[in-house]
Amino acid sequence: MPAVAFDQVRVAVETEDSPQPKVLLDAVSLRLDEARVGVIGANGSGKSTLLRLVNGLIQPTSGTVTVDGDDTVRAVRKVRRNVGFVFTDPLSQLVMPTGREDVELSLRRSVRNGTERRSKAESALARLGLLHLADQSIYELSGGERQLMALAAVLAVEPKVLVLDEPSTLLDLRNRELLRRTLADLDQQIIMSTHDLDLALDMDRVLVVQEGQVAFDGAPTEAVAAYRHWCMQALDPAGRDAP
Ligand SMILES: Nc1ncnc2c1ncn2[C@@H]1O[C@H](COP(=O)(O)OP(=O)(O)OP(=O)(O)O)[C@@H](O)[C@H]1O
Numbered sequence: 001m002p003a004v005a006f007d008q009v010r011v012a013v014e015t016e017d018s019p020q021p022k023v024l025l026d027a028v029s030l031r032l033d034e035a036r037v038g039v040i041g042a043n044g045s046g047k048s049t050l051l052r053l054v055n056g057l058i059q060p061t062s063g064t065v066t067v068d069g070d071d072t073v074r075a076v077r078k079v080r081r082n083v084g085f086v087f088t089d090p091l092s093q094l095v096m097p098t099g100r101e102d103v104e105l106s107l108r109r110s111v112r113n114g115t116e117r118r119s120k121a122e123s124a125l126a127r128l129g130l131l132h133l134a135d136q137s138i139y140e141l142s143g144g145e146r147q148l149m150a151l152a153a154v155l156a157v158e159p160k161v162l163v164l165d166e167p168s169t170l171l172d173l174r175n176r177e178l179l180r181r182t183l184a185d186l187d188q189q190i191i192m193s194t195h196d197l198d199l200a201l202d203m204d205r206v207l208v209v210q211e212g213q214v215a216f217d218g219a220p221t222e223a224v225a226a227y228r229h230w231c232m233q234a235l236d237p238a239g240r241d242a243p
Helices: 047-054 076-082 099-107 114-127 143-156 173-185 197-201 220-235
Strands: 004-013 022-032 036-041 062-067 083-086 161-165 189-193 205-210 213-218
Touching: 004 047, 022 047, 022 213, 036 047, 036 197, 036 220, 047 062, 047 083, 047 161, 047 189, 047 205, 076 083, 083 143, 099 114, 099 143, 114 143, 143 161, 143 173, 197 220, 205 220, 213 220
Parallel strands: 036 189, 036 205, 083 161, 161 189
Antiparallel strands: 004 022, 004 062, 205 213
């Protein structure tokens, strides 16, 4: 299992609102060896920022991120070959007119032979029950169908690490269960952010991100309990009883 390591990572960006850079993530040091790592936390806490560092979509302002020893800045091409990234919004990922073309496109670099490529694409689509939608325009698919299509395109290339940013937001109950089973069957390491706490409970380790820092890191049940506690505290800081 490749290790993903963060060493004293800080991400800060310039904004027009303030002369000071805005800190999106700070003091993150982690070594992720587990097969299934969940990332939970409030909206805007820094989950996507943390995930995007893993495949070099965002570079640390200071500190380093490595995947299997490869630095995500200096060895970004190698890192991108090893790390598949599934975006929350599938339309930011699907670029071809149909799902089949998109899955075949993602295989272009790794599978030179056209017949083999078509067959691999077919298997990736079949695995997620998408063959009947493979030749339909991406724009005629539902949000959930597109979300699964984007996952099929990334899984087709069999990355060593699969990073998923809130992959179940658009899925109905059946497809959420399909996603859950598909992820459970995969050999690769999975790092996934989610607001779906049941999905988080399937993980081996869960990070709770709060205001740009990892506020809890440990077993899923304890992480979810800590997150719930902080949410309640934020809603009712004085600890008053609900009306
Ligand atoms: N390029 C940027 N410039 C300025 N602020 C940014 C930039 N990118 C992200 N942010 C801010 O950083 C914070 C963390 O964003 P991030 O997308 O990582 O949150 P998140 O935990 O994934 O949220 P959500 O659950 O809503 O998807 C947010 O306040 C966001 O507005």
